[in-house]
Amino acid sequence: MLDNAKLFYQPVLDWHRKHGRSGLPWQQEISPYRVWVSEIMLQQTRVDTAIPYFLNFLQHFPTLATLAAATEDQVLHHWTGLGYYNRARNMRRAAQQVVEQHGGELPESFDDLIELPGIGRSTAGAILSISMAQRAVILDGNVKRVLARVHRLAGWPGSGEPLKQLWKLAEHYTPPDPPEHGALQTAGEYSQAMMDLGATLCTRHNPQCQLCPVSDNCQALQMNEVTLYPQPKPRKVLPVKEIQFLLLSNSDDEVLLDKRPPVGIWPGLWSLPELPLNNSVEDYCLERLGKSPLTVKAEKPFSHTFSHFKLMIHPVWVDVAESTKDIMEPNRSFWYNPTHSEKPAGLPAPVKKLLQKNFGKE
DNA sequence: AAGCCGGGGTG
DNA sequence: CACCCAGGCTT
Numbered sequence: 001m002l003d004n005a006k007l008f009y010q011p012v013l014d015w016h017r018k019h020g021r022s023g024l025p026w027q028q029e030i031s032p033y034r035v036w037v038s039e040i041m042l043q044q045t046r047v048d049t050a051i052p053y054f055l056n057f058l059q060h061f062p063t064l065a066t067l068a069a070a071t072e073d074q075v076l077h078h079w080t081g082l083g084y085y086n087r088a089r090n091m092r093r094a095a096q097q098v099v100e101q102h103g104g105e106l107p108e109s110f111d112d113l114i115e116l117p118g119i120g121r122s123t124a125g126a127i128l129s130i131s132m133a134q135r136a137v138i139l140d141g142n143v144k145r146v147l148a149r150v151h152r153l154a155g156w157p158g159s160g161e162p163l164k165q166l167w168k169l170a171e172h173y174t175p176p177d178p179p180e181h182g183a184l185q186t187a188g189e190y191s192q193a194m195m196d197l198g199a200t201l202c203t204r205h206n207p208q209c210q211l212c213p214v215s216d217n218c219q220a221l222q223m224n225e226v227t228l229y230p231q232p233k234p235r236k237v238l239p240v241k242e243i244q245f246l247l248l249s250n251s252d253d254e255v256l257l258d259k260r261p262p263v264g265i266w267p268g269l270w271s272l273p274e275l276p277l278n279n280s281v282e283d284y285c286l287e288r289l290g291k292s293p294l295t296v297k298a299e300k301p302f303s304h305t306f307s308h309f310k311l312m313i314h315p316v317w318v319d320v321a322e323s324t325k326d327i328m329e330p331n332r333s334f335w336y337n338p339t340h341s342e343k344p345a346g347l348p349a350p351v352k353k354l355l356q357k358n359f360g361k362e
Numbered sequence: 363a364a365g366c367c368g369g370g371g372t373g
Numbered sequence: 374c375a376c377c378c379a380g381g382c383t384t
Contacts, residue, residue, distance in 0.1 A: 038379080039379065039380095040379095040380095041379085042378090042379035042380090043378090043379070043380045043381070044367085044368085044377085044378055044379085044380060044381090045368090045369085045370090045378065045379080045380095046370075046371070046377095046378055046379085047378095047379070048370095048371090049369080049370065049371085049378085050379085081368095081369070081370095082368085082369075083367075083368030083369045083370085084367050084368060084369090084380090084381090085367080085368085086367070086381085086382080087367090087380090087381085090381085090382090117381090117382085118380090118381070118382090119381085120380060120381045120382085121380090121381090122379085122380065122381090123379085123380070123381080126379075138379080139380095140378095140379045140380075141377085141378060141379065141380085142378095142379065143379090159363065159364080160363075191379095195379055198379085199379080204372095204376095204377075204378090205372080205373070232376075232377090233376090233377095235375090235376095305374090363384105364383100364384085365382105365383085365384080366381105366382085366383080366384100367380105367381100367382095369378105370377105370378090371376105371377090371378085372375100372376085372377085372378105373374105373375095373376090
């Protein structure tokens with residue numbers, strides 16, 4: 001870490017004065033309320049997405065008091081499409097809380113701000129620094145990315161030790177407010193500057209390091225590893241289950257479908273007969289149809305991902321010549337003609353895909 | 363610490 | 374399709 005914080009924040013501030021964004025709606029007529037609304041809308045939401053919602057929202061709820069007085073339905077109506085709807089509910093509740101407890105003005109202390117629903121550590125820092133001229137610290141996705149690269153910080157910055165380190169760095173590099181004698185910029189400008197830097201130069205893909213004001217101090221750049229930081233969230237490797245899907249086809253161009261049990265995957269849907277990977281198809285046919293198949297042809301396996309495991313499906317094309325329809329139970333299984341029969345209501349996606357591929361219907 | 367919320371952009 | 378976005382709340 002750069003011991004003298006100024007060596008970091010001064011180039012960032014200077015860059016921002018020349019090249020930062022200044023036309024965003026919430027950067028005009030800056031007020032605590034407007035900054036608050038923008039910060040909430042921008043949580044896990046891109047700037048371009050948020051802009052029209054911000055303009056519309058302020059049209060209908062121009063002040064904190066109007067927001068506090070609105071019904072939840074009204075607020076949600078103007079949030080529709082933005083997602084994360086608890087943000088809107090929390091904001092209305094917070095507005096009411098501000099009216100009741102703080103005389104209708106957003107409180108000017110960190111401790112009071114984070115008591116409000118929807119305002120966490122970073123959002124409080126943004127409101128305090130940008131709209132209240134206080135030295136307060138933000139750590140959003142942009143700042144995380146910049147700092148993780150500059151310091152080549154290992155690990156996923158979402159939680160744990162990496163997150164602690166980032167907060168420490170963010171605290172360290174935030175300039176004083178009011179600024180030192182002779183300086184013009186404030187902590188609020190630094191907050192804006194870091195977000196602009198992350199959003200316009202220090203982007204996740206194709207960062208513009210040659211234009212970056214802190215490239216000389218960027219450890220990731222020195223190692224030519226910029227895009228390796230911040231490191232991605234470790235994904236759990238899904239367990240893989242392998243099965244065979246049998247396309248038992250008879251001389252009438254029908255395939256056998258089974259109704260799946262009411263519990264487990266695809267409950268109640270019509271699926272292909274399935275068999276553990278190493279079980280013999282021949283034995284299965286003998287057991288179930290009372291005879292051996294004419295031909296057995298393995299198709300190319302493909303995968304289908306569920307939330308909790310990955311299913312590797314090995315399709316097997318099986319010609320059983322004449323069908324033995326008499327032994328079938330009507331509500332458990334039936335011979336289905338993909339080109340002529342009426343399509344069963346529920347077919348799992350992979351089954352549908354297989355049938356389409358092999359019979360070319362729809 | 364991990365899961366959840368969500369629509370949309372992007373490689 | 375996987376991953377991520379101006380995060381915060383709940384369990």
